[in-house]
Amino acid sequence: MCRWLAYSGNAVQLETVLFRSRHSLIDQSLHSKLGATTTNGDGFGLGWYQHPHDIPYRYRSIQPAWNDRNLRELARAVSAPMFVAHVRSATHTPVQETNCHPFRHRRWIFAHNGLIQSFPLVRRELLVAIEPGRFSALEGSTDSEVMFYLAMTFGLEREPVPALERMAGFVEAAARRHGIDDPLNMTVCACDGEQMVAVRYSSEGNSRSLFHSTSFKHLHELYPDDPRIAAAGEDAYLIVSEPLVDLPDVWAEVPEATAIIVRGPQVEYRQFVPVTPQ
Known part of the structure; x- marks a missing residue:
C-alpha cells in the first residue's frame, strides 16, 4: 500500500532517517516487510518545517524514491525539527504529482497509508461534504x-x-449507506509545525502496521558515540510504518484504534473512536 514516517525533535538532516538507517524509508520503498505491497514506487513526498509557525516546505515526485537523485541531495542539505515522508503504492487513482503525499493546506500537512474501500462509490458524497471554502484547494x-x-x-x-x-465516522456512515462493509483502513499523520498527530484505525480492527520510538535516551545509552542519535536529542520521537532498525526495546507497535499527539517533549496516547457528525 504505502509507507511513511514522521519525526519530531531537534533539527536533524532528513537523510538520517530517509537513507542511513538499515531499513530506511528508501529501503522500504523497495523492500517493505510489513506492508500490503513489497514495492512502493508510485511516487514519494516530503513535508518539513524550518520553524514552527512557517508554512511547511514540500517536495513531491512521481519518480520512485530509490531512483531520485534530487531527493538524496535535498535530504543531505535540509535539516528540520519536524518532517513527514511518504512513499506511495497507488490503489484507486493515477500516478501523478498531485496524488503524492503529503498533502498541504496552510500550516498543515497530511499523510495516509490505507484506503477507503470502494472509494469510487462514495467519492461524490464525500466530496460534497467538504467545506466550500476549502474545496477549491483540492488538487488530486x-x-x-x-x-x-x-x-x-x-x-x-x-x-x-x-x-x-468525525472524518472517520462520516466516511463509515457514508459507506454503510452504499452497502460497503469495513470501509476504512488508515494510519494517518497530520502536523502543523508545533504538534504531530498520528492515528492507527480500521473499521475491521485490522489496521496497517504502525510503530513509535520508545526512547532516544535508550538509544543514546546503546550508541553514545553515534552523532546522528546525539543530534536528535533525548526528546526526539519517531512514528513509522515499519521499524528503521532491528533493535530490541527501541520500537513499540501502536495499538489498534489509538491516537498519538506529540507536542515537543510531551507525548499523549488516547483511544480513537469515530463519531458520526450530526
Missing part, C-alpha cells in the same frame, strides 16, 4: 486527500483528534 483524485479536507472541514485546525474522529 485520491481518497487520502479527500480524508484530509474532510478532517479540515470537521475542525482539524482547532481540535485535531476529534476532527479525525
Whole structure:
C-alpha cells in the first residue's frame, strides 16, 4: 500500500532517517516487510518545517524514491525539527504529482497509508461534504486527500483528534449507506509545525502496521558515540510504518484504534473512536 514516517525533535538532516538507517524509508520503498505491497514506487513526498509557525516546505515526485537523485541531495542539505515522508503504492487513482503525499493546506500537512474501500462509490458524497471554502484547494483524485479536507472541514485546525474522529465516522456512515462493509483502513499523520498527530484505525480492527520510538535516551545509552542519535536529542520521537532498525526495546507497535499527539517533549496516547457528525 504505502509507507511513511514522521519525526519530531531537534533539527536533524532528513537523510538520517530517509537513507542511513538499515531499513530506511528508501529501503522500504523497495523492500517493505510489513506492508500490503513489497514495492512502493508510485511516487514519494516530503513535508518539513524550518520553524514552527512557517508554512511547511514540500517536495513531491512521481519518480520512485530509490531512483531520485534530487531527493538524496535535498535530504543531505535540509535539516528540520519536524518532517513527514511518504512513499506511495497507488490503489484507486493515477500516478501523478498531485496524488503524492503529503498533502498541504496552510500550516498543515497530511499523510495516509490505507484506503477507503470502494472509494469510487462514495467519492461524490464525500466530496460534497467538504467545506466550500476549502474545496477549491483540492488538487488530486485520491481518497487520502479527500480524508484530509474532510478532517479540515470537521475542525482539524482547532481540535485535531476529534476532527479525525468525525472524518472517520462520516466516511463509515457514508459507506454503510452504499452497502460497503469495513470501509476504512488508515494510519494517518497530520502536523502543523508545533504538534504531530498520528492515528492507527480500521473499521475491521485490522489496521496497517504502525510503530513509535520508545526512547532516544535508550538509544543514546546503546550508541553514545553515534552523532546522528546525539543530534536528535533525548526528546526526539519517531512514528513509522515499519521499524528503521532491528533493535530490541527501541520500537513499540501502536495499538489498534489509538491516537498519538506529540507536542515537543510531551507525548499523549488516547483511544480513537469515530463519531458520526450530526
